[in-house]
Amino acid sequence: MSSLDTHAGAAPQLGGDHHGSYLTSKGGLWADIANWATTVDHKKIGVMYLTALLILFFLGGVMALAVRFELLEPTRIIVNQAGETVTTGQRLAFLATDGATASNIYNRAMTLHGAIMTFMFIVPGIPASLGNFFLPLMIGAKDVAFPKLNLGSWYVYVFGSLFALASALVGGIDTGWTLYTPYSTMTDADHWRLVAMVMGVFIMGFASIMTGLNFVVTVHKLRAPGMGWFDMPLFVWAIYATAIIQVLATPVIGITTLMLIFERLFNFGLFDPRLGGDPVLFQHFFWFYSHPVVYIMILPAFGVISETITCHARKPIFGYKSVAFASLGIAAVSFIVWGHHMFTSQGELTAAIFSFLTFFVAVPTAIKVFNWIATLYKGSIVFNTPMLYTLGFLFLFTIGGLTGLPLATLSTDMHLHDSYYVVAHFHYVMFGGTVIALLAGMHHWWPKMFGKMYAERPAQLGFWLVFLGFNVTFFIQFIMGAHGMPRRYASYPDEYQWMHLISTVGSWMLLAGFLVHLFTFIHSLLQGKPAGANPWGGLTLEWHADSPPDEHNFAHEPIVKHGPYDYDTVVPPHCDPADYPLPENPHKH
Amino acid sequence: MSSIHPSQGGKIDGPVLPHDSIEKGHHWRTKDDEFDAGKLGMWLFLGTEVLLFAGLFCGYAIMRMKYPEAFANGSHYLDWRWGALNTLVLLWSSYTIASAIRHTQLGNRGWATINLVITWFCALFFILIKFTFEYGPKWAEGKRPGVLFDYPYAQHSMEPMWWSLYYAATGIHASHVIIGMGLIGWLIYKNMRGWYGPKNYLAMENVGLYWHIVDLIWIFLFPLLYLIH
Numbered sequence: 095m096s097s098l099d100t101h102a103g104a105a106p107q108l109g110g111d112h113h114g115s116y117l118t119s120k121g122g123l124w125a126d127i128a129n130w131a132t133t134v135d136h137k138k139i140g141v142m143y144l145t146a147l148l149i150l151f152f153l154g155g156v157m158a159l160a161v162r163f164e165l166l167e168p169t170r171i172i173v174n175q176a177g178e179t180v181t182t183g184q185r186l187a188f189l190a191t192d193g194a195t196a197s198n199i200y201n202r203a204m205t206l207h208g209a210i211m212t213f214m215f216i217v218p219g220i221p222a223s224l225g226n227f228f229l230p231l232m233i234g235a236k237d238v239a240f241p242k243l244n245l246g247s248w249y250v251y252v253f254g255s256l257f258a259l260a261s262a263l264v265g266g267i268d269t270g271w272t273l274y275t276p277y278s279t280m281t282d283a284d285h286w287r288l289v290a291m292v293m294g295v296f297i298m299g300f301a302s303i304m305t306g307l308n309f310v311v312t313v314h315k316l317r318a319p320g321m322g323w324f325d326m327p328l329f330v331w332a333i334y335a336t337a338i339i340q341v342l343a344t345p346v347i348g349i350t351t352l353m354l355i356f357e358r359l360f361n362f363g364l365f366d367p368r369l370g371g372d373p374v375l376f377q378h379f380f381w382f383y384s385h386p387v388v389y390i391m392i393l394p395a396f397g398v399i400s401e402t403i404t405c406h407a408r409k410p411i412f413g414y415k416s417v418a419f420a421s422l423g424i425a426a427v428s429f430i431v432w433g434h435h436m437f438t439s440q441g442e443l444t445a446a447i448f449s450f451l452t453f454f455v456a457v458p459t460a461i462k463v464f465n466w467i468a469t470l471y472k473g474s475i476v477f478n479t480p481m482l483y484t485l486g487f488l489f490l491f492t493i494g495g496l497t498g499l500p501l502a503t504l505s506t507d508m509h510l511h512d513s514y515y516v517v518a519h520f521h522y523v524m525f526g527g528t529v530i531a532l533l534a535g536m537h538h539w540w541p542k543m544f545g546k547m548y549a550e551r552p553a554q555l556g557f558w559l560v561f562l563g564f565n566v567t568f569f570i571q572f573i574m575g576a577h578g579m580p581r582r583y584a585s586y587p588d589e590y591q592w593m594h595l596i597s598t599v600g601s602w603m604l605l606a607g608f609l610v611h612l613f614t615f616i617h618s619l620l621q622g623k624p625a626g627a628n629p630w631g632g633l634t635l636e637w638h639a640d641s642p643p644d645e646h647n648f649a650h651e652p653i654v655k656h657g658p659y660d661y662d663t664v665v666p667p668h669c670d671p672a673d674y675p676l677p678e679n680p681h682k683h
Numbered sequence: 684m685s686s687i688h689p690s691q692g693g694k695i696d697g698p699v700l701p702h703d704s705i706e707k708g709h710h711w712r713t714k715d716d717e718f719d720a721g722k723l724g725m726w727l728f729l730g731t732e733v734l735l736f737a738g739l740f741c742g743y744a745i746m747r748m749k750y751p752e753a754f755a756n757g758s759h760y761l762d763w764r765w766g767a768l769n770t771l772v773l774l775w776s777s778y779t780i781a782s783a784i785r786h787t788q789l790g791n792r793g794w795a796t797i798n799l800v801i802t803w804f805c806a807l808f809f810i811l812i813k814f815t816f817e818y819g820p821k822w823a824e825g826k827r828p829g830v831l832f833d834y835p836y837a838q839h840s841m842e843p844m845w846w847s848l849y850y851a852a853t854g855i856h857a858s859h860v861i862i863g864m865g866l867i868g869w870l871i872y873k874n875m876r877g878w879y880g881p882k883n884y885l886a887m888e889n890v891g892l893y894w895h896i897v898d899l900i901w902i903f904l905f906p907l908l909y910l911i912h
Contacts, residue, residue, distance in 0.1 A: 235710060236709065236710035237709075237710035238710075239720045239724065240720075240724060241708075241710070243724075303728075303731055307724055307727045307728060307731075308724075310723075310727060311720045311723050311724045311727070314720070314723060315716050315719060315720040315723065316710070316711075316716075316720075341727050341730060341731055342730065342731075342734060343734075344731070345731040345732070345735040345737075345738075346734055346735075346737070346738050348735055348738075349735050349736075349737075349738030350738060352851075352855070353738070353742070353851065356828075356829075356847070356851060357829075360828050360829040360830055360831055360847070361829040361830035362828055362829040362844075362847040362851065363829050363843060363844045363847055364742055364746065364844070364847060364848070369829070369843065369844065370746075370749070370750065370840070370841045370844050371746075371844070372745070372749075375742065375745060379738060379741075379742075646709075651712075
């Protein structure tokens, strides 16, 4: 029997109590817009973040498609059979204005793809959208600790994005998203667009700090009665570890971007070798933030997977504490590995030390993957969309993680660094990890967020298109990189063309997959069947709330009496015990 | 205010100040939780401040190692007496803001206001000294950062770098002092209207913490820039 009683005997119902769901209209379009624009409700802010993130994901995706489109064939000046001299490739030439070549456009598209996807999509990503919505619900709180700061964070994020997009609209920058000096301090010297982009990154840093600070305090101070640290869902642990990195790493990118702006405006000289500065110092500053930041990107994904894998395999998580501590362990190690981005520009001893430290990241990460696989063992696995994405995550992230080891090894890195192998590794971790987990989480929690089910079959079609499209796009890049194709170039020797062709076709499959998902989500919002409070039989606290949740989350403050993953001893809330039979002897495995 | 709050102990006359009747936010279980959360949030923010300046200190340390003579020269251009005076001003203001918090906890609203006003004027004094006696004359002589450097008697080619770091570090610090003046001014306004008292002083305490970190950063900047050669 469920021993958790949040509704005091009330039957599960849709928005039927005195507050109404958070989505209930306030009467009229303008009243609703005013209400959402000034809301301090973490759920609305989460939805607003999700919307903004998906718009930017779309823009970043368009840039990626442009990059792949240009790479479809190499740039060549050849004499064809009719004796005419023609230029092949240059597919982005139709976008070129003011004397820019197709290669210039390619460089800008590649930079914008990286800048939008990292700074504007994947860094705020899961914490700001799903985290904002579900962290308070999962710990049984009414809101985050500082609701106004939370709304402020969204506005700061949008404001920062506008700076970056203004920069893109007047031509954009071509430095690569890493903004390496001295190129970033010298190029395009009399234009403001690079400063605007860097300013955007600086401003968005504040949004990240606001979110992180808010979540750390929320987890410390707002857990429901009965919820100790080790009764928290693992998603909460992951968001907590992420939030710590957000608070500790982001100020460093703040000062770095500020110094870069000073460098451009006043030639400060700190990063400029002509003035006695050191460009590698910029790289150290940049990666002191940007390496921990890849764990800001991936840790929340780990959290999502811990939730979806237990719920849709109906098994308690294997090794709860080791998964929780692995999150903290990754957060801790993340701060001492930044030097592996500069293996070729630093002394041998330093490189050896950073290489050694980098291998440590593999330990807590592998612990998590083994625990998830052990969780699946003898589980009742339901192959619905969230579970398919979860299994896809395990598959892709494992490839992404293992291909990182040759990059951490100094001797092999000498061959592989700055090649497409790195691009493939990075995308297997970030896309195969974080984006796939975001999609798992969106499908898992969609019914809770909007109270509607999505159509399962089209969503599974979307999964297969995304999963296969991703592998077609990126697996070949490992081979391409190992064969010596350098990253970032707009053209290449002919022997790479068949691999680039495969990769570009894969990017179109990915586009098709995302369009299918866009369709299923819009279809669900318009015509989806009502979800009910607990369509998956989940045990974490958000499934005790209504779908969509009441404005104040819970009718009564929940008192936690069972663990988040006690699938073998507890009947899920709002569920018929006949649908969720418990094992006769749960302890006999 | 028209209602009489129970905490007035049955007193019929006398004004009821807002601080007595401020409710906790709806999502908090108790007012103590809300208070602790506010403090924890502020400490985390102070952590971000330390890391922000850590970047500057790190840049300073590396460039100082590369160009020790330029940095020694640069240090000679600064008058330690202005730096020392400003250190005393900030230390004194840290005392007065702590004192304002204590007076608020004890319910001495008038004394709290006086201490806050002194703190605000200390901050103003700091900024005035910085601009009229340090930035102003130095800028006029051409001791400027980076490409703006135009001092004809420089003895080392890396002196522009020294001035870059000097202006960046003290400038970002001064911007914190100016933000602090805004915050303290806001506290004075709200305190005069009776918003703070023994049960409600979180905002004042948090601004106090912020002010102490501004002070503390200066205490590191002063010897690094003015004293060591």
